[in-house]
Amino acid sequence: MATGASTELRAPEQRGIADIAPRLEPLIIPIGALLGGLLAFSVFLVLLGKSPVDFFGLVYKAGFGTAFSWQNTLSRVAPLLLTALCVALPARLGLVVIGGEGAVVLGGLAAAVVGTALSGAPAAIGIPVMMLAAMLIGGLWIGAVGALRIRRGVNETISSLLMAYIAIALLNHLVEGPFRDPASLNKPSTAPLDPALRVGELPGMDVHWGFVAGIIACIIAWVLIERTTWGFAARIAGGNIRAAQVQGLPVGRLIVCFTAAGGACAGLAGFFEVSAIHGSANGSLVSGYGYTGILIAFLARHNPLAIIPVAILLSGFEASSGLIQRRMDLPDATILVLEGIVFVAILVSETLYGRFRIFTPRAEEQP
């Protein structure tokens, strides 16, 4: 903060690299870490006798090289934006919540159940109600994690993951039992949604509206965190919870609100999976989007705007997985290894902040 202040005190002609350098740090270090991770992965490939050039060439081709590839990539982005928010929002408070998968499946189930009950209703009513149901259930689920943290001191990482497993068991039980569509014999599902209640694709593209919803959610989240007092309070609490409590910030309310907000985002992802893709809720809702979201949030350093390009990048990787399997005879887990290495690299790079002189301002030389 002192940096900013002393920068403004100097005359415009005196501002130079030292003034923008600190702002570059949060950009250069993660990008450097990403490249470092890709390099480490390339070494891994070379040791296995595979060509990194071929590999990244295929990633480019399958992820970003043709119009089809872009559709492939973007169609995967929508749920990832939302599940990444489920990690990023609580992370601003210093919480590590990794159970977004649970909110996705239960939110999707809630949307499907509500949608079935509303069959015959027009889209203008049905879709918002389904969205609200999904967000409510998802918000309650992860909000409970936050509540447990503040009321009982239960570690949120462990509790959110346990609740994800419990959510999956609940989904399976309800979809095969009370909420089962009797006609869905060989694949237990809820009843198929009315066509009116199905979310469609963006005009001319193979990508559904959840993509837009995800981007809007990221923008709202960014505004919330960076431009409101609520967000400001959260960032302070994220630095040191006890100090924030001492200062009288409503830490408990912040925690529950932010975890619930994250859960609502993940629940919304579930809604889109049900309404735009599957048309009903069933076991296929459990598709790992929650876990990829963790990686994206950390890579984006929990900045909601950065989540957008990171999600696109990672979706590109995942989109290329099939072609890599077929052309390079590498198993599908290769992309998982790539993601893991990049994740570790990004986390390790946290230690580099403040270490490089080039990023520290010459303001220290000011009297």
Place this chain on the structure above:
Amino acid sequence: MNRRTISRRSLLKAGAATGALAAASALPFGAAHAADLTVGFIYVGPKDDFGYNQAHAEGAAAVKKMAGVTVVEEENVPETVAVQKSMESMINFDGASLMFPTSFGYFDPHILAVAPKHPDVRFQHAGGLWSADKHPKNAGSYFGYIGLGQYLNGITAGHATKSKKIGFVAAKPIPQVLMNINSFLLGARAVDPTITCQVIFTGEWSLAVKEAEATNALADQGCDVITCHVDGPKVVVETAAGRGAFVCGYHADQSPLAPANYLTGAEWNWANVYTGMVKTMMSGGTIDNFVRGGLSDDFVKMSPLGPAVSDTARNQFEAAKAEIMKGGFLIIKGPINDNKGNVIAPAGESFAEDDIALESMDYLVEGVIGSTS
């Protein structure tokens, strides 16, 4: 000849796709001649799981040996939008014109979403869902009646069991699985009508720890012949053999895992089905939209009988198999009740293996211990 028409179509596709390696094996006479037919296979799990996916992969391997055919495969593709993209990737980049997405959950909504966009590509789905009034013409279903295979398993089990209790580790209580459970028991009861079958549902198609626990629980209850319907029977077979029980296989031949305890197994014969369909396509014909067959049509085969099968068992097995091969064998024959006392079929009524009513089966026959919900 029609073969040329098909090759021009796949040539066009290959040309449109960027860098399609699949078209590389063109004949030396010129570009207009036969380019390969590229066939795509998609598996929901690993190809070598000793079970469901392996059975399909073995079929794909038979197709690979055919001249003029290139096969591309992808495994571990989940039943989400990812499979839609995998199919389109194979069409766009590899020039595939025949797709075999082999998991049940790929059909609705995924194949239904992709098929209309690629009318030149044929999508044959492993499952029984295609219906003429609802679904696109370039999609189709194929499946096999493997219930009769489990019936034959049951015969060997009926002879091998000393406790008169046999066991079944099942994934989910859907009609195909219930049919297998019922067939297994009815086969055993053809040997001895007092035999009972205990079923335990794991809830997942593939969950090793649960499958091991279920097998142990069955063995604890006294079951001494065990079979299963899960995606990868390896764990069930090994655990059952470890408890000293006999084993009947399913999906593929698991006898290498427990040679002494393996009685026989009901296996898919996809190689036969796939090569047939590919040949039809290569000769310019259209594959049927609804392809089904059982033992008598060579869609399903039985593993060789293991060393523990007695001669009496072998005789009854062979006799039953010969009956089945004639076609029209009836497993569900009245009078028969379910295990809750309701009547399934009164005397005189029966269901043949291809009866559509069996596809909505939601009961367990009398003699099966367990419940569907």
Place this chain on the structure above:
Amino acid sequence: MNETDLGLWAVPLAMIGGAIRVSTPFLFVSLGECLTERSGRINLGLEGTLVFGAMSGYAVAYESGSAWIGVLAAALAGMLFGFFHGWVCKLPKVNDIAIGIALMLLGMGLAFFFGKPYVQPQAPDLPAISFGWWSDISQVQAALQVNVLFLIGIALTIAMGWMFRTTRIGLIVRVVGDSTDAARSMGLNPNVVRLLATGAGGALAGVGGAYLSLYYPGSWNEGLSSGQGLMAVALVIFARWSPVNCFWAALLFGGAGALGPALQSVGISSGYYLFYAAPYVLTLGLLIATSSPNRALESAPGELSITK
């Protein structure tokens, strides 16, 4: 095979058998995490270490023909993961919970990647000792079929408990875990101690994984673990960082895991998904019951970041 009809008694018997069978990986992972956390570090990556240990143990056992060499390989692999975790965490500003999650993903990715060729083959199994020879009932015999690793686990539990209470090493670990400053003033290097403790914890987690693939269920595939590593970490908190409590908690969880199939086998089959969720619900419930928001958990190592 002579199975007597036990009726409802089959359920508690199955749970005892299940408790012994299913608890061993929990036991090893929680003992390893107990050691790591006592030194003041939390390693959430043990799920990945467990899975990688399962794969490497299976692969090496298959290639070498000996299950025990596989176990050794798994321990070594786990130790390397642990060392890496420990080394990275000592860098300033690195979030050790996040690193744990990253290593979990990386461990699983590497395990699935290298494990592809080992889904089909059969590796030799670890030996078991029969403690039920006194009974004619074969179910009792089966339930009391105890794997050697379980016995090693018991020995480790006792050894670790004794180590923490009476030996110098135990004291060093505890001091480092309670207060970095106090440790430094004693002339200890907390980073080295934590590194070694995390490495040892990883080795134990690797062994726990090898048990899964080499004994029960005894096969390698990608669905082998369903959160056992994570649950074991939660288990340590519930056990109040005492090795002996970890042992009992592991048995409890093993029994809970065997509950679902056992109930089905005696006819209680509705809602089996909910029974299968029993271990997770149990873990969560115990965690809630034994945590407290205000005071740091008693006997929690002072330096442990989850309790700050």
